[in-house]
Amino acid sequence: MPYIALYRKWRPLVFEDIVEQEHVVKTLKHSVMTGRIAHAYLFCGTRGTGKTTTAHILSRAINCLNPKEGDPCNECEICKGIISGSILDVLEIDAASNNSVDNIREIRDEVIYAPSRAKYKVYIIDEVHMLSSGAFNALLKTLEEPPAHVVFILATTEPHKLPATILSRCQRFDFRRISVESIMGRLDEIAQASGVRVQKEALRLIARLSDGALRDAISLLDQCISLGGTEISYNDVLSVVGIVNDTFMADVVDAVSNRDIRRMLELIEKLVMDGKDIAHFVADLVFYYRCLLVCKVVDKPEDIIEAAGDVIGTMKKQSGALSQQQITYIIKELSALEPALKWATHPRVLLEVSLIKLCENALYFDSSDILSRLAALESRISNAAAAPKCAPAADSHQGTASPATAAGKEKAKKKAAPSGKSELKSSSSSLKALECWDKVLKDLKSSGRVALFAYLLDTKAVELDDKFVGVIFKSGNSFNKINVSKAENLEIVEGVLSKNLGREVRVKCLDEEVLAEGPADDQPENKDEFVEKAHELAKRLDVPFNIIDE
Numbered sequence: 111m112p113y114i115a116l117y118r119k120w121r122p123l124v125f126e127d128i129v130e131q132e133h134v135v136k137t138l139k140h141s142v143m144t145g146r147i148a149h150a151y152l153f154c155g156t157r158g159t160g161k162t163t164t165a166h167i168l169s170r171a172i173n174c175l176n177p178k179e180g181d182p183c184n185e186c187e188i189c190k191g192i193i194s195g196s197i198l199d200v201l202e203i204d205a206a207s208n209n210s211v212d213n214i215r216e217i218r219d220e221v222i223y224a225p226s227r228a229k230y231k232v233y234i235i236d237e238v239h240m241l242s243s244g245a246f247n248a249l250l251k252t253l254e255e256p257p258a259h260v261v262f263i264l265a266t267t268e269p270h271k272l273p274a275t276i277l278s279r280c281q282r283f284d285f286r287r288i289s290v291e292s293i294m295g296r297l298d299e300i301a302q303a304s305g306v307r308v309q310k311e312a313l314r315l316i317a318r319l320s321d322g323a324l325r326d327a328i329s330l331l332d333q334c335i336s337l338g339g340t341e342i343s344y345n346d347v348l349s350v351v352g353i354v355n356d357t358f359m360a361d362v363v364d365a366v367s368n369r370d371i372r373r374m375l376e377l378i379e380k381l382v383m384d385g386k387d388i389a390h391f392v393a394d395l396v397f398y399y400r401c402l403l404v405c406k407v408v409d410k411p412e413d414i415i416e417a418a419g420d421v422i423g424t425m426k427k428q429s430g431a432l433s434q435q436q437i438t439y440i441i442k443e444l445s446a447l448e449p450a451l452k453w454a455t456h457p458r459v460l461l462e463v464s465l466i467k468l469c470e471n472a473l474y475f476d477s478s479d480i481l482s483r484l485a486a487l488e489s490r491i492s493n494a495a496a497a498p499k500c501a502p503a504a505d506s507h508q509g510t511a512s513p514a515t516a517a518g519k520e521k522a523k524k525k526a527a528p529s530g531k532s533e534l535k536s537s538s539s540s541l542k543a544l545e546c547w548d549k550v551l552k553d554l555k556s557s558g559r560v561a562l563f564a565y566l567l568d569t570k571a572v573e574l575d576d577k578f579v580g581v582i583f584k585s586g587n588s589f590n591k592i593n594v595s596k597a598e599n600l601e602i603v604e605g606v607l608s609k610n611l612g613r614e615v616r617v618k619c620l621d622e623e624v625l626a627e628g629p630a631d632d633q634p635e636n637k638d639e640f641v642e643k644a645h646e647l648a649k650r651l652d653v654p655f656n657i658i659d660e
Contacts, residue, residue, distance in 0.1 A: 116332040117325045120300055121163055124181040128160050128167075129324055130292045134283045138164070139180030142171045147230070148281045150253050150262040152238075154269040155285025158323025162202075164285075165234045165263040166192075169200045172261065173228040188228055199228035206240040214241070214248040221252060221260045230261050238264040239271035246273050253279045287322025290314065290416050296324060297331050301342075306335050311344040311418055318416050319351060352387055356421045359398045362465075363428055366440070369469045378462055388457040389448065396444045398425075403437045405429040435560055440468060541572035544579065546610045553606050562599055565590040571607075579607060580620045588621075595619045 122128050125135040134153075141147060151168070153161040170182035170189050182189050191197035203217075217233060225231040235241075241249070253262060253276065264280060266272065294313045301308045308316075308331070316334070320327035334342045334350050348355055358377070365374040381391060405411040405422070406429045412422050429437070447464045451457045547570060555563040568587065572580045581603070583591045593599060600617055608614050 115329070116300060116304070116335075117328040120328060122160070122167065123184050125164075125167055125171075126181070128164060129296055130288045131160055131164070131285055134164060134285060137283070138168055138171075142168075142177060142180040147172055147261060149256045149260065150280040151264065152269065152272075152277065152280035152282045153263065153265045153285060154282060155267065156287055156322060157267060158320070158325035158327075159285040159288060160324070161265040161285055162234070162236055165265060166200075166202075168263065169230075169232040169234065169261075172230050172232070173199070191227065197227055199225040199230070200232045200234070202234040202236065205235050205237045205245075209241045209245055211242065211244040211248050214245045214252075218248060218252050221257055224259055229259070231259055232261045232263065234263045234265070236265045237267070239266045239268045246276060250275055250279075288324050289322075290317040293317035293320060293322075293324055293327045297327055300328060300331065301335075304335060306340055306342060308334075308342040309344055312342050312347045314416060314418075315344060315347045319347075319353075352385065353390055353394055354381065354384075354386055356398075356417065356424075359395060360421075360424050360428065362395065363398065363402070366465060366468050367428065367431055371466055371469050374465050374469060375462065378458065378465070382458055388461055389451045392444055392448055392451060392461065396441055396448070399437055399441050399444065401425050402429040402432065403434065403441065406432070406434050406437060443468060541574070541580070544571040544573060544611075546607075547571040550603070550606050550610055553610070554602070557606075559602060562594065562602060565593045565599075566603075574618065577614075577616060578618055579615050580618045582620050582622050584622050591619050591621070 125139055128135055151165075153165060155161055167182065170184065170192050171177055171180060173188050173192065174182040175186040175188055176183045184190070184193065188197065192200045203213075221231065221233075223231075250273075252260075256262070262280075264272075264276075269277070269282070294310075294317045297313050297316060298308065301313075312334075316327050316330050319330065330347070330351065331342075334346055337346055337350070345355070358381075362374065362377050364370075365377060381388070401411070401415050401417065402425055404414050405426045408414060411426070412419070415422055415425070417425070443464060447460060450460055454460050550571070551563055551566055554566070566581070567590075568584055569590075570582050572582060574580050581594065583594075594603065600619075604615065604617050607617065
């Protein structure tokens, strides 16, 4: 006798055997018992949740000679004929390979004939969303006014692709993903009947990998049984699916958290030499960090995370060493890596570069330095005098400034052109500091812009003119200046600063040493040689020339 795959051998024959679809089963059984049979049904849901199986059971139930409380008896000649395929009144069509207008026209021409042996002629159209637009139009008229002896059962994983005219003519049933516990119970029943013992951890792993699809879980169990032996362990499942265990995943997380690049590269080498799929590993690593995030924000993560108790204990310990922002950042970085791996010639290189980037990111892993700087800034903010409104600070000298001092400041202001590094030739002492800068930094932090807040530590802001504000970075902080100078970050800083000032301003990122290199007040300002040549060329060609500084 030829071997039959487990998912086919254990396909439910009655409604009660369908796992976790009680809301569908109850309605269909009542329809069969009361004789309220609709002319068209639409079964929606992800793969492996029982759509096609339910369609077959319904096709037998409405044609059964001796139905039992809405279930088919599976013993009468009609039920046996439908199961064996000898009765052609129940026809299953794969819309993926029969999606043309001609295929649907054949159905439209056949439905007018009465069934040969059964009470109803049933058409089960699987993956109906694959039909072409013309085929849908051809099917529409038949669905609208079908003969009384015809029942259509449409199954799809993507109901949003169906035209509204089709959806409105069907009774829709949405199949849910099956829970891990229910899948584990069904797998244990199948394993015992097959004479195989499966460890609970292995059952849980199979159920979790199936992603709510019972058929996928049964197929994976079938593959594990093919290894031979009377017991299936957790490691047996890992070897079949080609993924790493939780211990290896925890080692990778520890290496990244400890910024241990050497250890991380050794783990990747082991991953590759063991023949594991890199894309699958990255997906599992994203899910592992998601579990760390759950441990960080939930009091009882074991109610949400499907893992063994010792594994959850390790996750709790690892999540305690990371902040919520760190974990979120890592998840975003690894999620961006996943699609790139599909087209990469050398996926290992991409993985190594991404993990090295995470290891070397001082902003997120040099926590001692960042926290100390945050504490220092918070202390400065709390000790500063609260100003009623944000305005440029007054001169540090009391009383009325002398005419010479005022003239010198005016001259310095004129020299401080807000157009960039090469044109700003005033010293920082001659520019007016903004009292509200600490308030701006505090607003950035409270709004969740922690990275931008950290980049702006140890900076000060000065008013260049009515429209421009200069953010001055200390020597050696070029990395922070580069990050703040990005368009998206400048836009955020300008928005918060404008809100505090009560007027629209633009921000210029400046180095502290540039301000100190400015010439004396009595020296003429340096002229840009390129600009002078451009002016000369424009004059020679008799064309208008203007420079707009943005």
